[in-house]
Amino acid sequence: MSRKFRFQRLAIACMLGGVASAASADVVYGDQAREAFAARQALLAGILDASPKGKVSADTLFQNSFEVAASSQQNCDSDRDGDGLPDCVETNTGRFVSVSDTGTDPDHADTDGDGLRDGEEVLGAETGLDLPALGVSPLRRDLLIEYDWFDSSYDCGPHSQRPTAAIAARVAAMFASAPVLNPDGSSGINVIQDYGQGGLFVGGNRIEGHDAILPGSLDATFHQIKNENFDPARLGYFRYVMMPHRYNGGSSSSGYAEIVGDDAIVSLYCQNSESNVARTIAHEVGHLLGLHHGGFEECNNKPNYNSLMNYRYQFQGVDTQCDAQGDFAADDFSRGDRLSLDENALREPQGVCGNPAIDWNRDGTLQEGLAMDLNPNDAATCGTAMRKLDDFDDWANLTFAGVLDFKGQLKSVQSETGCAGAPVH
Template sequence: MKKLLLLTASAAILNGCIYGTVQDANTGSAVYQAKVSVINGNCSGNGCGFPEGTDTSGMYVFDAYGDRNGSANTKFITPSSGQEAVTFRVSKPGYQSRTFYHKPDYQKITYSGKTYYVSDAPVIYLCPLGSLDSDGDSICNAAETRYGTNPYDSDTDDDRLSDAAEIFGYNGVDIRYYGADPLRKTVLVEADYYQAFKPDQAALDQVIQAFADAPVTNPDGSTGITLAIDLDSQIAAADVDSNLSPVWTDFDVIKNQYFPSRRSKLFHYALFADRHSGGTSSGISRGIPAHDFVVSLGGWPTPGGTMQQQAGTLMHEFGHNLGLRHGGNENTNRKLNYLSIMSYDYQMPGLRVDGATGVVDYSRLKVNAISGNISEFSAMSGYGGTTESDLADYQVRRNGSWLSGTASANLDVNNNGTLQSSVFVGNINASQNDWDNISFGGGGTGGTIGDPHLGASSMMLYSLTSQMATPEFMVEPCMTPEDM
């Protein structure tokens, strides 16, 4: 993902320009004299009274410097008050018009001794009137071929964000700004926080990197998931509720004030708060799967949590939003054969993998069931592609203690210093690879991720699937300091 140069409000006087190109979806050639209009946004400059037009190369520029279109046609475009992106419309007779949302991400360039700030809008492939759109996502088949997306699937990368939303934005929100790509899975989170409990950026980065390293394949040939966490608003002191109780009633008072409804089909919503329900639970998800979650480490020995505890809890609670339970596909907690941040054994200290400690990750392994006894010499075994070599990378934690050996061999499960051929550990079901079972659609009472460009049939299918969550798992507070 390209780095964004985020300008402060005082830097707005730098007068950045916005540019882009318009091409014919069928031929790929430049569209000359297409009209690019600002439908919603602020314009300052001498040429604000009329739209821009494309030149013979298909390019248009909202030129704030006067270098391209002359000083009589300067335009500096910014989002309108209360909005986060500018709304543009591209039109030309004989073509379907296209609306897109653009949040300027100004990049600094130097040209001929001058410094400019420029922001590139997405390439627009205009579809001739009558063009076929097989998947009904508002992008004609010919344009989908140009973008590399599937003309018969409105969500090429299966992340519950439509191809149209990832290219053009949706409902006034430009998710391309946050790294959304129709050929790579993307998950978006808005995180708001109380002043005393603002998360450490290093904790957020650790979780972002965990998703980037996920063993998940994408249509563009890459692996991993783009997780964008928009650390957005500090909750005003007057709005801070030190004990969210009833948790979702009080949560909604804050959410309704700070989380824009225009984001509701695109972003999960997280609140870094003090406590909830009168206790010291580290957090709670609004359901499994779900749209909303709380990180509430105010009552922990380090109020707000250490960096490691913040990262582990964020990954854990968000995992519930993504459909994961404390045992992966079941709610049995602290399963010996389940090596995941979703287990209380690993939520706070993280995993130990291949010599690294404090690893925040969901399970990457498929581990066989254990029937009563286990041989400490041979430890656990994998299935479905999980090998002994994979298991050998992991150390195991049980009852608050790290065990000698690995998940593959010489595992001292009763921690008595002696390896035994048979130790009773109880009946434990097989454990899943969590990354293979992520649910991208949110769900529960907090809302559902998925914009209307996915199509009615796709939305209905997810709605039916999300109802399969057993009611007893719909609201689940997580660990307390006593659970460590």
């Protein structure tokens, strides 16, 4: 664990007095980790609420000679939540009809909680970005991503790291299936991806003039390349994913990302199959949305944390059979429905779901009270400790505050992480 990462985690825990000694600072376990995560989420929610956009006048909304009743004129002169929409058009019905009947909540600037203000989702961004044309809605969570990629001949001959339409569709399908309820009654998260496919989506492009093996991670070179290839009008709206051959001078890591932020790297070198790339994109975007490798903590390889954020399932797919083994066809974040596992007293007949049983030590018998370390290879975080392993509801705990990273408001709660290398098939 890097000193920077350790100190950032310690700072989060200390908001609650969560560490008692230097020995416990390296890893925040159990309830302390949950409390630290909850404290960060509350702080991020406050950052979103404290970031009002500019206001749009009623004249703009009603420029087509729309007749406003005298009794509602006062509401059209006020904007209680500062989202850029007059109160008189925010009808709070959960149904968008038009710019004069938005269905949004006049007391919440971001009705759907996706980090984009209602006024900008209805009328377009102050930077000139036409968000409605891109497909956003003020009543359904939207997640916008731009991919810029490299082509190279390293390691395996000429190839491109550009995501394909099939990869983008797979990412979109996973988020669309999320058990997340939106104000309009729909479920799921709408992912809008620009990989240079044409039409309105011409921001994603091949990166020229730089080596396809980045010298570092989210360093000066990364930001120089981003500045050359990413429209500044998209800052605060799009997450940015750079796709080199490798990063950090040739690392075999599959990616790197801010935990709560807007910048990530996906680097699959020659292991850039559809499955590997789609799942790694989801994994790195999960970091941008605030998730750790253990959900609320860095404790990795937990067999009961059923998420692509978990190295155990990142490339294998999540567990659909309750046997703690990945299903190659399944992409998902955890839904928080697995049992907790006490490594000091494992109950093999209950497995991870209550049924079927799992013979953890493979001795042919099912034991009550087995003591066994279930993730011994994760020594950097929790693999050397006998402890309780908890699942986590990823989907219910995403934060969309990362789009504000360019404003410098997230540094007190933000960390960075590198991720596992892709398996060789």
